[in-house]
Amino acid sequence: MEYRELGSSGLLVSPICLGTMTFGAPVGEAAAIKLVHGAMERGVNFIDTANVYEGYDRYLGSAGGVAEEIVGKALRGRRDQIVLATKVCAPVGPGPQDRGLSASHILRELDRSLKRLQTDYLDLYVIHWPDKHTPLETTMTALDQVVRSGKVRYIGASNHNAAQLCEMLWIAERTGGPRVVSSQIPFSLLRREFEPDLEFCSRHSIGVTPYQPLQGGLLTGKYKRAGQPPSNSRLAEKPEWMWELGSALFDRLEAFEAIAASAQVPAARFALAWTLRQTAICSLVVGVKNMTQIEDAIAATEVAVSQQQLADLDVVAPPPWRQPNPIRS
Numbered sequence: 001m002e003y004r005e006l007g008s009s010g011l012l013v014s015p016i017c018l019g020t021m022t023f024g025a026p027v028g029e030a031a032a033i034k035l036v037h038g039a040m041e042r043g044v045n046f047i048d049t050a051n052v053y054e055g056y057d058r059y060l061g062s063a064g065g066v067a068e069e070i071v072g073k074a075l076r077g078r079r080d081q082i083v084l085a086t087k088v089c090a091p092v093g094p095g096p097q098d099r100g101l102s103a104s105h106i107l108r109e110l111d112r113s114l115k116r117l118q119t120d121y122l123d124l125y126v127i128h129w130p131d132k133h134t135p136l137e138t139t140m141t142a143l144d145q146v147v148r149s150g151k152v153r154y155i156g157a158s159n160h161n162a163a164q165l166c167e168m169l170w171i172a173e174r175t176g177g178p179r180v181v182s183s184q185i186p187f188s189l190l191r192r193e194f195e196p197d198l199e200f201c202s203r204h205s206i207g208v209t210p211y212q213p214l215q216g217g218l219l220t221g222k223y224k225r226a227g228q229p230p231s232n233s234r235l236a237e238k239p240e241w242m243w244e245l246g247s248a249l250f251d252r253l254e255a256f257e258a259i260a261a262s263a264q265v266p267a268a269r270f271a272l273a274w275t276l277r278q279t280a281i282c283s284l285v286v287g288v289k290n291m292t293q294i295e296d297a298i299a300a301t302e303v304a305v306s307q308q309q310l311a312d313l314d315v316v317a318p319p320p321w322r323q324p325n326p327i328r329s
């Protein structure tokens, strides 16, 4: 496993990060603990969770905590071998203070996360979403406090665009507070809208840790135009978490699968390998249900994607519009 730098943190992480959004259901506690240990034995040293994760049982405002508890149990006696990230912001109850990025919510939720994770520090504390009710300065002051307290080593952002990351860097520079070291964005061959921001992340040493690089499983080749989805797949079990499969999407998936087949690489590995090739990408936050899937993800780190294949994939799933560069040669 070739480890990559997590932005400016100095931490080296595996290019595959174990996502835990499905821990609890459909991946029960015993299976999830085995997955964590199996992934670690194969070189994965980076785990992503969130205070709200509780698998398929999650609904907006439910208390969460289930995935963190499982990760805490899995890491007993192994904590130091892992770069552990969790997140805060999403609602964990019905009250007005049960969500967001106020100092109040952050400080309360951090202590709850640490308790569930059975640790006294997080390697990476990630703000899950921007919070329109809290000025960024207020959030950054709270994050400065948690870093100074020793409970958090580094801070990261999720679902923030380049302008928002830039504001975080400005505040850090102005106040001497912590710099954002990572950006977790939705990014896959089917979701490229954050792509223009990758260059910014590269220039400012922000490691990008894309989530849903398989688009929830759509890029694995398991869904076919004719017939029902496989019975133990996410589309069969939790369709609310998946995109609707129309004929335009199938056209795209079939064209992608044809390119993967001509490269003689299984579709899931090829999709992950494409994502790993992009600018500023540090580690892919993948969801897995069994050891075969984690092995597939790890195998993707060995797959080369040629210039011609990159160009062919751009035709199938075109990159987004980019602002023209005003300096023309």
Ligand SMILES: NC(=O)c1ccc[n+]([C@@H]2O[C@H](COP(=O)([O-])OP(=O)(O)OC[C@H]3O[C@@H](n4cnc5c(N)ncnc54)[C@H](OP(=O)(O)O)[C@@H]3O)[C@@H](O)[C@H]2O)c1
Binding pocket: 018, 019, 020, 021, 022, 048, 049, 128, 158, 159, 184, 211, 212, 213, 214, 215, 216, 217, 218, 220, 222, 232, 233, 234, 235, 268, 285, 286, 287, 288, 289, 292, 293, 294, 296, 297
């Ligand atoms: N920051 C955020 O806002 C945010 C949002 C969402 C997710 N995340 C993070 O990103 C992680 C990944 O998200 P995700 O699980 O939705 O997306 P994903 O990694 O794109 O999809 C994972 C799913 O695809 C299927 N799969 C994986 N490998 C496969 C393989 N080799 N062959 C066939 N099927 C395979 C499995 O589902 P089935 O076997 O059930 O079909 C698996 O649960 C989460 O666990 C979480 O940590 C973060």
